Amino acid sequence: MNSSISDNLGVGKDVGVEPDVLIECRDVHKSFGDKQILRGVSFKIRQGEAVGIIGPSGTGKSTVLKVMAGLLAPDKGEVFIRGRKRHGLVSDEEISGLRIGLVFQSAALFDSLTVRENVGFLLYENSKMSEDRIAELVAENLSAVGLKGVEDCLPSELSGGMKKRVALARSIIFDNTKEVVEPEVLLYDEPTAGLDPIASTVVEDLIRSVHMKGEDAHGKPGKITSYVVVTHQHSTIKRAVDRLLFLYEGRIVWEGMTDEFTTSTNPIVRQFASGSLDGPIKY
Numbered sequence: 001m002n003s004s005i006s007d008n009l010g011v012g013k014d015v016g017v018e019p020d021v022l023i024e025c026r027d028v029h030k031s032f033g034d035k036q037i038l039r040g041v042s043f044k045i046r047q048g049e050a051v052g053i054i055g056p057s058g059t060g061k062s063t064v065l066k067v068m069a070g071l072l073a074p075d076k077g078e079v080f081i082r083g084r085k086r087h088g089l090v091s092d093e094e095i096s097g098l099r100i101g102l103v104f105q106s107a108a109l110f111d112s113l114t115v116r117e118n119v120g121f122l123l124y125e126n127s128k129m130s131e132d133r134i135a136e137l138v139a140e141n142l143s144a145v146g147l148k149g150v151e152d153c154l155p156s157e158l159s160g161g162m163k164k165r166v167a168l169a170r171s172i173i174f175d176n177t178k179e180v181v182e183p184e185v186l187l188y189d190e191p192t193a194g195l196d197p198i199a200s201t202v203v204e205d206l207i208r209s210v211h212m213k214g215e216d217a218h219g220k221p222g223k224i225t226s227y228v229v230v231t232h233q234h235s236t237i238k239r240a241v242d243r244l245l246f247l248y249e250g251r252i253v254w255e256g257m258t259d260e261f262t263t264s265t266n267p268i269v270r271q272f273a274s275g276s277l278d279g280p281i282k283y
């Protein structure tokens with residue numbers, strides 16, 4: 001791609017960053033009106049990683065996910081996708097060489113479409129694949145998340161947990177007739193919020209199972225290269241992620257592996273991990 005075309009397509013020139021870094025936020029700032037939410041957020045998401053973003057309510061975690069997904073543009077600072085600077089909002093993930101999926105807390109399925117139409121939606125709209133092939137792929141991906149025989153159901157006929165699985169199947173399905181299959185990063189916004197402890201465990205294991213280091217319902221490695229989970233739940237922190245970013249007052253104030261979280265001496269982390277009212281975080 002020549003540079004004038006790539007500039008028009010919203011992708012800048014390569015910068016010399018590490019090849020295993022899929023997404024990098026560098027000094028990202030974002031305000032809504034006069035509310036400054038992100039005040040210089042910097043971090044990297046690498047190949048194969050399972051990362052959690054935690055922090056007090058309203059601190060900007062969902063905003064970070066939207067910036068990573070290209071749904072919100074930073075006011076200041078930069079987002080690099082596989083070493084290429086993104087300009088503004090992303091309109092075509094193919095250009096970046098990375099697919100980025102955002103999985104909302106509510107499954108966000110189309111009520112009037114069947115499960116098959118929901119899961120295959122992007123392929124029906126954007127690919128040249130035959131309807132039969134899409135139907136096959138839909139069945140394969142539903143089965144990877146442990147669902148069978150629900151293709152003709154409407155979302156209203158499914159339980160909450162089944163809807164989450166359908167939403168996940170929709171996020172991991174891709175057009176496998178293309179020559180180049182880009183890696184995919186999934187961003188989960190509070191996937192276990194409002195679920196009972198057992199349903200949470202099911203979702204946490206599902207998130208692991210679609211990751212390349214996990215195994216799907218057939219014992220095959222998952223398709224997702226890396227993922228990022230915004231969560232408040234300790235079980236999700238422990239079970240579904242390996243590394244944590246702690247966001248507080250618009251900045252990453254602590255980063256570490258999950259097992260370091262409960263032993264950290266950082267006063268902000270200690271207060272958050274224990275749920276104490278005493279400490280630097282004020283409500």
Ligand SMILES: Nc1ncnc2c1ncn2[C@@H]1O[C@H](COP(=O)(O)OP(=O)(O)OP(=O)(O)O)[C@@H](O)[C@H]1O
Nearest residue numbers: 032033037055056057058059060061062063064230
């Ligand atoms: N589109 C928007 N317009 C105006 N304000 C917004 C917008 N999106 C987010 N905000 C505000 O930005 C702040 C951060 O929101 P965000 O959802 O990113 O926080 P969060 O850390 O994910 O919170 P929670 O843990 O409660 O879900 C909140 O005060 C929110 O009201």
